[in-house]
Amino acid sequence: MEAPSGRRTTRRLRAGSFVLLATVCSVLFAAPAYSEPPGDGETSTAPVETPTTEVPTPDPTTEAPPTEAPPTTVAPPPPTTEAPPSPPTPVHRFKMTVSTVSLSDAYWQGDGSSELVVAIKNTGENVGKDTVTGYYALPSGAQVTGGYGSGGCNVAVGAYSFSCALPQDAMGQIVLKVNVDPGAWKTITAGQITASIGAYQRIAPISFAFTTPPTPGIELNTSAPPLPAASAPVDESFQLAVRLRNTGVTKAVGAVEIVTPPGVDLVTFPTACRSHKRIAGDRDRCELGDIAAGKEVSGNFGMAISAAARAELPLVGAVHAYLAPPGLDMIETRYDYKITAPALAGSEAPLPTSAPPSPPAQRNLDSDLSLRNQSGGDGSQLSSMPIIGAIVALVALFGVFVVLSLRRRMRLDTGEDDSLRADEIEDVMLVPVSGGLGGKSEVISRSSVPRSLTLPRLPDGPVAGSRFRATDDPPKRDSED
Structure with a gap:
């Protein structure tokens, strides 16, 4: 019966402790609400009254004072800015001079090679660097066999075209290698070159000039x-x-x-x-x-x-x-x-048409390494069989060296000796020589030189043309015996 009373007492103590703790916490939280005056330490609990002032309500019959209009301010005029000057208008223009394809006396001996030189100058205004593109056409009987450019010009021989990237007032030249057929002098006409920059275009003829052919019985002069x-x-x-x-x-x-x-x-x-x-x-x-x-x-x-x-x-x-x-x-x-005629008044002198030096030829590594057929002087083709034969011979020679090296290595591995056999070595013999000084005989030693190096070895059988016979055959006796 004592156990329940003890538990009850414990519960009461706990409840009392909780109530005490709650009271202390409420006092601590409520203490900051009261402030002490700066004078003595007495506390004043009288409330502080805040004075209030009443604002009189306006009389509805009282007129409101007139409102003044805000002063009007005129906006200043915008600053006058001058428009930037427009860029100068470019003028695309160029000058072109074409030389004559002149054939010398060598033409009548079968040499129809000559040159055609085209000089182009960029005479445009406010254009900077311009590109002149063009193409050429030769008459029947003349062919272009090569060409090159200088001063920014390039030639596409296969496409019969060219291009010149020239700065302002710069000049470039185009050189075309031309070949004229032997009988073309009778029927050949003029060719033509066309070049342009945008809408500006120039067309110039290509003339051919020959010396008088060595024809007997006729004479011709013109002027x-x-x-x-x-x-x-x-x-x-x-x-x-x-x-x-x-x-x-x-x-x-x-x-x-x-x-x-x-x-x-x-x-x-x-x-x-x-x-x-x-x-x-x-x-x-x-x-x-x-x-x-x-x-x-x-x-x-x-x-x-x-x-x-x-x-x-x-x-x-x-x-x-x-x-x-x-x-x-x-x-x-x-x-x-x-x-001919004098130059036009005020015009510039014609551009020089002397051929510039050709650029050094650059070797093509791919073409040097490739095996290809080349044409001979008589029109036949040189075969590539000698080159192939030389390569096969080198491979065979290398194979022979490899085989010999392997055989020598196999001999060394198997214990074979390259020294001479016993029957191939001649023994040293001492031969007495009489009649020396003081009647004494001298002994001369012979060097042990291999017989195979000094004397040829005879075959085992009888030797043709000698009187010796093989030891196996019995000697024949004459019929008289």
Whole structure:
């Protein structure tokens, strides 16, 4: 019965402790609510009254004071800024000079190689660096075999085109290697080069000039006077003088054909022409009739040149002459004429057309290492079999060296000795020599030199041409015995 009373007492103590703890905590939290005055330490519990002032309500009949309008401020005008100057307008322009493809006397010996030089200068304004692109076309009988550029120009021979990246006032040159066929001098015409920068374009002719062919029995001369000076290119006219002479021994029927460069036309014929006709757009034929041996016929042909062609001077044309003696083959010759004029007033001098030195050739490693067929001088192809045979021989020689080395190593491994056999070594023999000094015999020693190195070894059988017989065969006796 004591146990329950003890538990009850414990619970009461706990409850009392909890109540005491709660009271102490409430006192501690409530203490900051009261403040001590700065004077003595007495506490004042009287509440502090806050004075209140009443604001009178406005009389509804009282008029409100007039409100003044805010002062108006005028915004200052915006600062005047000048517009930036517009960039200068670029003007794309260039100058181009084309040389003549001149064939020397070597052409009549079969050498038709020559050069064509094109000089281009960037004369544009406010363009910086411009690129001139163009292409070229040669007449039938002439081919381009190579080319190179200088001063920023490049040539694409296979594509018949070129390009020049030139700064302002800079000049570049293009050099084309040209070959003319042996019989092309009779029918060849002018070529053409076209170049452009954007909308600006220039077209120039390509002329071919030949020396007089070494043809006996005929003589031809032509001449064209220089055109007068002018301030600007205009349409002009001039006279072309032609003189044909029969240097053969018989009379012959003569004729001439006038070939004009682009922009030049034949407009009048001399009275020496019995008849004339146009063969092509740039070729006219004049029949002169019979020309006696040692006689000549001359005449002046009227030519007209356009202003565009006048700006491209000098130009080259040609005159072909024919003599047909009765019963003989026709004789043909050629003589070129040049149309010249002073430079236009105020124009710049023509660009130089001397060929610049070619760049050094760069060897291509791929082409040097590749085995390919090359053409010989007679048109045949050189075979690659000698190269293959040399490679096979080197491989075989290397194989022989390898086999010999392996065999020697196998001998050493198996214990074989390369020394001579016992029967191949000659023993040392002491041979007494009598008759020496003082009657004493001298003994001379012989060196043990291998017999195989001093004397050849005889075969085991009988030797042809000797009287010796093999030991196995019994000696034969003569029939007399």
